[in-house]
Amino acid sequence: MVVRKTYHCNNQILEWEWSSDNPLMPYPYWTSCYLIDGLLIDSGAPAGENDLKEFVNSLNPSQMIDKCFITHTHEDHAGGAHMLNTEFGIPIYTSDKALNLLKRGNIYPEYRQVAWGLKLLPVNAEIIDKPIITKSKKYNFELFPMSGHAPELNALIEKDQQWAFVADAVQPKYKMIFGKNSDIQEDISLICQSLSKLYDFTEGMDNLLIFSAGNGVLQGREFIKVKMEEIENLRIQAHEYHGELQKEGYSGKKLIRKLIRNLFGKESIIEQLTQGDLSRENLIISLIKWEK
Ligand SMILES: [Zn+2]
Known part of the structure; x- marks a missing residue:
């Protein structure tokens, strides 16, 4: 397994990325969690559980996670939530649309097991429908629904900092899509609608940073426009x-x-x-x- 840790924005944000090193994969697929003032956004993949545990144990007291928010229920985002909740007692929050899916857990096709681990264990999550205030009250994250990649996906936006944590709602290139046989059904018209909504919502944020899952930090509001045009x-x-x-x-x-x-x-x-x-x-x- 491969782990990368990156600090962003003067160490205010710690990104933890994980990929399987399974030789059956043509190239590594990365997923990210972000830690900001005690709030962990997403929880990695089921097969990354032990690496995530090691990460949590390595944190110093000021970095300790006091809550975790799950953007959507795909296994590469919700995979570590069961462990965080049962072993560390970390409360798991998500949107109303994601709650039942998380509580149920999931079994998925073999190619996804190769990339992310065998199955998604049920997560005892709670709904959050108001802004998330972080541990030291320094940051205030608004939930921002962005369907299209997954119906239940909610991004988190910190308006004052001009940060948008979008998980898989914004992709570097629209050349491939999910769908058909699995429970992952993407819809390109909804993806475009969500991008347009994000573009409108972030008006005036000239220094917007868009934090993706495994695809780095995408810079500027213009990036959203380019994606819509694409x-x-x-x-x-x-x-x-x-x-x-x-x-x-x-x-x-x-x-x-x-x-x-x-x-x-x-x-x-x-x-x-x-x-x-x-x-x-x-x-x-x-x-x-x-x-x-
Ligand atoms: Zn996803």
């Missing part, structure tokens, strides 16, 4: 090609295959590894369904 261009292109190909007599699987070639050159290698769960095809279907 998605809009993909949508227009997909609809144009779709119309043209239909006129040429293409339909069904053949049409989708042709669209993948036109838009991306080829299907992602991940498609095979996940038996179609994660694929460009899923992204294309979501783009085509999105009528304006």
Whole structure:
């Protein structure tokens, strides 16, 4: 297992990243937790439990975690929550939409087990529907719903500091999508709506920092705009090609295959590894369904 620790913003934020070193993975998949004044945002993957335990034990008294917030219920974000709660007595908070999913736990397809560990244990979480004030009362985090990647996803925003902790709601590149057979169903129109909402909400924040999960810190509000334009261009292109190909007599699987070639050159290698769960095809279907 591989662990990275990074301090951000004059040591106010400690990022703990984790990836499996399973040789079956084509490249490392990282996930992040962020620790800010006693608040831990997300909890890593089930297979990272022991590394997270070591991390918690290594903290000095001023860094001690007094609460953990789970942004969404995917196993690479909620995987350490059971352990934090049962072994350290750390209360776990989440949004109302995520609560029952967390309480239930989850079993998921094998390719996700390879990346993140065998299963998500049930988490005894509590709902939080008001801003989260940190241990020394220095920071105030607002919950900010951002559906699209997962229906229950809530980002946390610290307005005064101009920080947005978005988990997987903002991606560096929109080239792949989840869906089909698994419980992870992404929706590109909702992703774009959430980005637009975030863009409006952060108006006036000229130094906005967007903290992603495993994809680093994305700088500036403009980044959100670029992502919205990227998605809009993909949508227009997909609809144009779709119309043209239909006129040429293409339909069904053949049409989708042709669209993948036109838009991306080829299907992602991940498609095979996940038996179609994660694929460009899923992204294309979501783009085509999105009528304006
Ligand atoms: Zn996720």
